């Protein structure tokens with residue numbers, strides 16, 4: 001893949017200025033391991049400046065009519081759209097996701113800004129009698145810290161920036177140090193769009209996140225990332241009782257019902273499990289197949305897997321790219337080794353390109369023990385176990401036997417049975433005969449250790465506000 005070269009150093013957006021730092025962090029293209037850019041390594045003082053600017057901007061921004069804030073979000077969507085080719089190229093190079101997937105992420109983030117800008121969180125009249133009127137208002141929180149992971153940098157930033165700004169908050173956004181380029185460039189393009197200090201975007205190393213969560217000047221942390229980090233965020237944010245929304249890891253189960261047609265479900269199941277090379281929080285990470293058609297599903301899955309090219313993200317024929325970073329690559333390699341060493345049968349191991357890049361083959365494991373690490377933990381890579389079950393209660397019990405509760409899916413013809421099974425899964429989202437469908441007006445969030453709170457829809461907007469109940473005694 002041709003590595004892009006950035007013709008100028010990347011900067012951060014603080015208080016309306018696009019600023020550089022002396023200390024920088026290298027960004028690596030995971031498909032060839034080349035350093036493609038250097039980005040600012042924000043100091044604590046840089047963070048303080050960004051928070052102070054956001055705080056200063058808050059009174060004026062929060063008093064503007066929602067319509068005006070919405071209009072600026074629409075303009076942000078226009079700016080991204082106008083520059084989507086450049087941003088997509090940055091995204092593909094920093095993340096390693098194939099061209100079509102990078103384009104889809106860009107389109108999705110544009111769609112998201114527009115859709116959220118059209119949503120409204122109106123005040124509600126709870127009572128209006130002769131003697132009493134009660135009004136429920138939603139008031140912005142203040143300064144929001146948005147912390148984003150590396151798997152969907154543009155989308156997951158949009159999920160935070162759009163609702164936070166629409167509801168009248170100001171923002172400090174931190175992309176992952178692994179994938180800061182598209183977000184920083186978007187910030188540069190949007191530099192003069194918002195009043196200064198309303199939207200700040202900063203990049204940094206491992207200290208920056210903890211500084212943000214502990215910062216006294218922040219009123220909320222909207223965090224997407226792993227469960228382990230989410231727990232640290234919650235602990236650190238508790239010092240000044242910051243509001244938190246935590247969108248965390250998952251170990252989603254897909255349950256294939258006894259009446260499913262293996263040929264029909266296999267393509268959907270494959271992408272449910274392997275989308276983004278297994279690096280999606282809601283990828284199906286355990287596939288429970290009824291014993292009566294287990295062998296057939298396994299065989300069809302392998303046949304389908306053979307048709308998917310793993311390789312250079314810029315090649316239009318590529319279906320799956322590399323893992324995004326070395327740490328994740330080493331983790332998944334170690335898990336595959338452990339799975340092999342345990343004696344589990346590897347039913348399929350695909351091909352990867354020779355040479356550099358964090359490539360891992362599509363790996364399908366044949367019915368490993370339920371208590372193996374592969375089944376119990378979130379691999380976040382292209383290795384998936386197919387698991388055999390005998391009856392429905394057993395499948396539901398095994399699907400729910402996890403600390404995670406993000407999402408799940410059910411596949412089969414009998415929609416009543418599928419709905420019944422879906423309603424018994426302890427997760428925030430369940431799909432029937434599809435997967436990973438997200439919409440700006442459908443609340444999304446995790447049960448158990450997959451998170452706290454939701455994003456999207458009216459509840460997603462409300463999460464960026466405090467409620468205020470005003471009671472008026474008329475007489």
Ligand code: NAD
Nearest residue numbers: 148149150175176209210225226229232247248249250281
């Ligand atoms: P991560 O938790 O390592 O990092 C996420 C972000 O937090 C990054 O920006 C990182 O720099 C920052 N960070 C790291 N340590 C921090 C700390 N102590 N305090 C504050 N911030 C800190 O996660 P990741 O490896 O980037 O992403 C993969 C994980 O994210 C997976 O577990 C995946 O399931 C999860 N995820 C969840 C969702 C969801 O919506 N539920 C979506 C995408 C990814």
